[in-house]
Amino acid sequence: MANPVVLALAAIGAAVVLQFTHAALNFLTFHFLKPTHALQAYRGAPNAPTYALITGSSGGIGLGIAHELTRQGFGVILLGHLPDDIAAAARSLPALNPAAPPPRTIILNAETASPDAIADAVSSIADLDVSILVNNVGSNPVAEPNFRPLATYAAADVDAVINLNARFMARLTARMLPLLSRRRPSGPSDTKTTPNRALIINVASLGMVGLPWLTMYGATKAFDFALSAGLARELAAHPATAHVDCLAVVPGDVRSQGNSAENGIAVPANAPVWDAYGREIVLKAEGAVARGWLDMTPHWRHDLERALLARLPLSVATKGMTDMMRVKKDGLEAFYAKRR
Numbered sequence: 001m002a003n004p005v006v007l008a009l010a011a012i013g014a015a016v017v018l019q020f021t022h023a024a025l026n027f028l029t030f031h032f033l034k035p036t037h038a039l040q041a042y043r044g045a046p047n048a049p050t051y052a053l054i055t056g057s058s059g060g061i062g063l064g065i066a067h068e069l070t071r072q073g074f075g076v077i078l079l080g081h082l083p084d085d086i087a088a089a090a091r092s093l094p095a096l097n098p099a100a101p102p103p104r105t106i107i108l109n110a111e112t113a114s115p116d117a118i119a120d121a122v123s124s125i126a127d128l129d130v131s132i133l134v135n136n137v138g139s140n141p142v143a144e145p146n147f148r149p150l151a152t153y154a155a156a157d158v159d160a161v162i163n164l165n166a167r168f169m170a171r172l173t174a175r176m177l178p179l180l181s182r183r184r185p186s187g188p189s190d191t192k193t194t195p196n197r198a199l200i201i202n203v204a205s206l207g208m209v210g211l212p213w214l215t216m217y218g219a220t221k222a223f224d225f226a227l228s229a230g231l232a233r234e235l236a237a238h239p240a241t242a243h244v245d246c247l248a249v250v251p252g253d254v255r256s257q258g259n260s261a262e263n264g265i266a267v268p269a270n271a272p273v274w275d276a277y278g279r280e281i282v283l284k285a286e287g288a289v290a291r292g293w294l295d296m297t298p299h300w301r302h303d304l305e306r307a308l309l310a311r312l313p314l315s316v317a318t319k320g321m322t323d324m325m326r327v328k329k330d331g332l333e334a335f336y337a338k339r340r
């Protein structure tokens, strides 16, 4: 008879191998099997236009998401604060898919918008079948240089980051929920693949783990992440909202309008570019929801970095993050010094 200790060790070994194989297969299918039609569950009846509201979509990742949603046949509602930039972004869309519903726009400053202005913006799109809200707008809107110690932040800097990255998203989502909730699945079941579902995507950041010299930014991204997870569970718990999915996106470095060498920020050479990254979000969101996830890291390299970060000893992770952020901070200071 086999030794029971050997049998127990073999069983543990087999469980570890199975777990690793499952994780590896999940990683490969999630990142490399692309759907032909993304976000099927969030479309309306054939020929009925379905819209997505994307905040901060005149440039960067938000515009990338708008591009791919347009290619996929959704109408998009672009929200931004600079009328000319938003108009230019809206003009770029029809060429991507002439069959997509015409884009709409909302001009709103996410940092300063009052509750009434947000309510008015939501009322202005109540005539549309809006199935998707993407809370994308966000940055580190503090006085330059914007990578620096918290002790140097004025009260206005602290408030600006909270207002843009956290307060606006919470207020807008609260007002949008009745609009998103009125879409009821037409089928008999309320499964994740039933059409006429609604989706909220909240863009957080890997910086939510807490980055030196970007402490307020990271803290507000942790807020976005927690709001998203709590809301996902809250919506699922009630029959009137169980058809509204909610997913956080956790990006690493993405080359974008704001995160670029033109702005003095050292972005890794292999960072994905805003347009391709927006596309990844659109193509992978439904797969993440179907797997029961509350968040996703859509770019495979970021996903590996995130998994590694979670497994490294804290001292090693802290040293790596601090070294990386010091390079960015010093580079940004040199950039501003040259410009003066």
Ligand SMILES: NC(=O)c1ccc[n+]([C@@H]2O[C@H](COP(=O)([O-])OP(=O)(O)OC[C@H]3O[C@@H](n4cnc5c(N)ncnc54)[C@H](OP(=O)(O)O)[C@@H]3O)[C@@H](O)[C@H]2O)c1
Pocket: 055, 056, 057, 058, 059, 060, 061, 062, 079, 080, 081, 082, 085, 108, 109, 110, 111, 112, 136, 137, 138, 139, 164, 203, 204, 205, 206, 207, 250, 251, 252, 253, 254, 255, 256, 257, 258, 259, 274
């Ligand atoms: N890029 C990255 O490496 C990275 C990494 C992790 C997380 N993220 C997150 O991803 C999201 C998008 O980032 P991004 O890099 O694409 O940003 P971005 O290139 O700076 O673009 C931001 C967009 O938001 C708009 N915007 C800025 N301030 C606004 C305001 N007060 N009101 C309304 N709209 C405003 C900008 O419009 P204007 O150009 O007209 O000002 C632009 O369309 C953010 O939440 C960010 O925190 C980015």
